[in-house]
Amino acid sequence: MANKFYILLCFLGFAITAKAQSNTENSNTFYLNVFINANKTIYVEEEKTSFENVQNQVTKMLRKQLFKVDQQIVFRIFGDKDLDMGYIIDVNAEMRKAIQENIKTERYLLETKKLNIDGENWFQKIDLKALKQ
Template sequence: MRKSILFIVLALVSNVFFAQESNSSNSFYINIFINQNKDARVESNLVTMNDIGDEVKNLIYNHRFKVDEKITYRIYADKDLDLSYIMDTEQKILEAYSYNVKRERYLLETVKMNIDGPNWLEKLDGFDIKPKKG
């Protein structure tokens, strides 16, 4: 009887430990930037709206995944863009790959922040940016 209780307690403790470990798994981030002129960059590559899905697929299929790793699309867009345009962009990205993904949207004042060009992601490091809800 004592061995059974010890085994059950050990199993519960192990389950809690491994459940926390799987929740803390890393995400593979794909960063997309859309400036006020509707120019889109996937990471540092300038792409047309028709090619954005292919660029995302390329990044995902060439990435070595870990077990339970999620994909997080981080979309940085100028705050003055129509939400419908941003959502259309998201739809094209999700058409490329939509299994086990998360989306984060950031609305920025890209002109005021002077963010654009192939090194746009490095320029963001100096700002405290929070995802937009909804």
């Protein structure tokens, strides 16, 4: 009887540990959001910047963040659907120059005129759940 109780206790301990680790993985992601409007104006988070300054702005944003060990960094690029994909890729390349870690990039194409998105408060107007990558 004691052996069965011990096995059950070990099983519950492993289950709780596995659940805690899966919750930690979800909160172990840092998102850096970039918006590019139809006129090729770039916003790194809320900061308007030029193409030449993207790397410096991304570096500045990453230095502000307190990181955990093995924290995943995800660059989310929101661009106008009429932009040339090559330009979005070039902006992504500039962003990646700021950090040499394993970075994931997510790209979203938006109808910025229809959604009335332009300017510093662009991120508040986006419904992330409704977007497709």
